[in-house]
Amino acid sequence: MHAIQDHYPAEFAHCYGCGSANPHGLHLKSFIEGERTHARFTPAAMYSGGYPGNVYGGLLASLLDCHGTATAAAFAYRAQGRALGDGGAPIRFVTGSLKVDYKRPTPLGIELLIEGTLRSLEGRKAVIDLTLSADGEVCVTGEMLAVQFVAKA
Numbered sequence: 001m002h003a004i005q006d007h008y009p010a011e012f013a014h015c016y017g018c019g020s021a022n023p024h025g026l027h028l029k030s031f032i033e034g035e036r037t038h039a040r041f042t043p044a045a046m047y048s049g050g051y052p053g054n055v056y057g058g059l060l061a062s063l064l065d066c067h068g069t070a071t072a073a074a075f076a077y078r079a080q081g082r083a084l085g086d087g088g089a090p091i092r093f094v095t096g097s098l099k100v101d102y103k104r105p106t107p108l109g110i111e112l113l114i115e116g117t118l119r120s121l122e123g124r125k126a127v128i129d130l131t132l133s134a135d136g137e138v139c140v141t142g143e144m145l146a147v148q149f150v151a152k153a
């Protein structure tokens with residue numbers, strides 16, 4: 001199964017969090033299944049926060065950031081009856097705002113599950129609800145406003 005990011009055109013594949021063309025990046029891959037999206041990431045020891053054994057909060061926000069915009073794009077394609085990577089004009093979303101709530105420490109070294117659902121899609125604005133879980137426990141929640149990017153003339 002192809003990830004949502006596998007359909008990003010080469011010129012948009014340099015994102016630190018999810019771009020396949022960024023050799024230093026996280027290479028997050030998100031998938032849409034039914035009414036939710038999901039991605040998985042196992043943080044290595046170098047992503048330590050200040051508290052031993054736990055993940056740095058900025059990394060967690062990065063994971064939500066990339067997964068949220070991928071979620072917005074995937075649901076926008078679906079809403080328009082289009083297939084991802086259909087060769088038409090790409091529907092690009094960027095993060096307008098991202099609220100992150102750290103509910104409990106997130107452990108290093110185990111697979112994290114990041115999930116997204118579409119709360120609303122109106123015009124260029126998509127509101128995405130996000131969770132990040134470890135071992136079945138939600139550690140982080142997020143709320144993203146993703147805005148469809150329109151190149152200005």
Ligand SMILES: CCCCCCCCCCCCCCCC(=O)SCCNC(=O)CCNC(=O)[C@H](O)C(C)(C)COP(=O)(O)OP(=O)(O)OC[C@H]1O[C@@H](n2cnc3c(N)ncnc32)[C@H](O)[C@@H]1OP(=O)(O)O
Nearest residue numbers: 007008012015065066069073090091092094095096097147
């Ligand atoms: C599947 C195939 C895909 C193919 C193709 C994909 C390629 C895709 C690559 C993506 C790669 C990964 C991406 C990773 C996620 C990042 O890391 S994205 C990087 C971080 N984000 C940014 O740099 C965004 C910077 N900000 C901006 O560029 C502009 O502010 C924005 C967000 C585009 C909006 O500007 P604008 O286009 O001038 O639009 P504007 O009229 O200001 O706002 C539109 C609406 O949104 C609202 N809004 C905007 N910002 C906010 C805010 N912060 N709070 C509340 N409301 C807001 C406005 O109030 C307005 O609402 P309405 O009046 O329409 O009701």
